Amino acid sequence: MPVTIEDISKQLGVSISTVSRALNGKADVSEATKERVQQVAQKMGYQPSAAARNLRRQRTEKIGFVFNDAISHFSDYFAEIIAGATTEAEENGHNIVLYTNKGDSADGLLNLCKTREVDGLILVWNHVPSAIIDPLIAEGLPFVILGRRVNHPQASYITPDNYNGAMALMQHLLSLGHTRIGFITRPLMKLTYVDRFAAYTDALENAGIPFDSSLVVETEGGKECNSLATKQLLDLPVPPTAAIAFHDLIAVDVLTVILERGLRVPQDIALAGFDGLNASLLVKPSITTVKQPLREIGEQSVQALLRCIENSKQPPIQKTLPVQLEIRESTSG
Structure with missing residues (x-):
């Protein structure tokens, strides 16, 4: 079974809160105690819980890719985009979760926003109408539209020329x-x-x-x-x-x-x-x-979304990438 901070607490004979504060580098714990806790934690093979860490930070470290078509319809168009996006996400400590949302209804997207299963969304749709964009903005979950230009001043998108x-x-x-x-x-x-x-x-x-x-x-x-x-x-x-x-x-x-x-x-x-x-x-x-530039579209869509996640006041990112005959x-x- 994985080692917990309770196990470290018992081993050292100090409180659980002291172990927790020491592992998180809090200023109200002496340097000697911090060093002692960290040495025992390392010796016991302690690994901090990603779920607990993300709960404290109110982050999931996950990005939702939402397609408005069945995944069975994927072509090498999507394969190239996903390859670029996953590489960029992994390099920044995030995982990608795939979702489908048939039709132009915003219900599925709004449920994702309310449950906060992910930190942000990348929409891969034929067309994203304002009737969907406006509710997403109101929910406050960052999103980027991939591969499509939209006529909305508050929506971020990455599109080819x-x-x-x-x-x-x-x-x-x-x-x-x-x-x-x-x-x-x-x-x-x-x-x-x-x-x-x-x-x-x-x-x-x-x-x-x-x-x-x-x-x-x-x-x-x-x-x-x-x-x-x-x-x-x-x-x-x-x-x-x-x-x-x-x-x-x-x-x-x-x-x-x-x-x-x-x-x-x-x-x-x-x-x-x-x-x-x-x-x-x-x-x-x-x-x-x-x-x-399909891989670059995937990469830059993730980059744009991460910027929006890190800064809630980030202005909309609207980029048009060059293409090649x-x-x-x-x-x-």
Whole structure:
């Protein structure tokens, strides 16, 4: 059984409170007593209780990662983020606990706030509405939104540069001579969609190319929906010569449909994705993409949260991290 301060008290013949104050370096205990208690504690193999220490400090040393989708849906996107986040958390003496919160209800999050199971939350959601942000702020538990920009002055977030990433894709395709560029979008992604779509339309305007709404098709995700969106583009009277998929997993499904049609990539239609996932590199041809700094997003989200935990008056931390265009076979082959 683990050695307790009661055991040390009996061994030395002093009170439990004296042992406790000596181990915690209190000023009302003589240096001689402190040294004696610490020597006996070390000899007996005493280890202080983390639970008791955290109770005194009103800390759990735990960070809650809250996903609003099933963990079974994880891809290497989340794997990279979690790898960066766990490393950063462990280096700062914290553990990560995973939670899921289906839908946009704040009930599960507010329960976490009330029970104080964790010291703070990192939200990994497609979109975090103000209807959830405001109650979280009112509860006073620190939180950071990971990978998504939000229009809320009091919310902290770490996000990739979606606008400039999509702009880099468009400029690359335009430089290759493409003027009919399809865009397979996911409006469910809210501000991420807004930023990438704004880059798409701005790039066309800058190039003097009229916007054609028939070249923009929506998908809700999932292979069947992605396939239907792709066929909608390919069946146009004048199909696009290039297409951008909202993210790499959609791009993989798009590529499958294009190849099934007997079309060549990029000779008949060029294709690009977004995120820099392994899936875009493993298919043939490999897919041009915009690589997000996923590990860094995980690391910096934890760093931001720890700053908010340590300082309740910390102003909101809102950071946009640079992304990188990776040109591959699907556009340059």
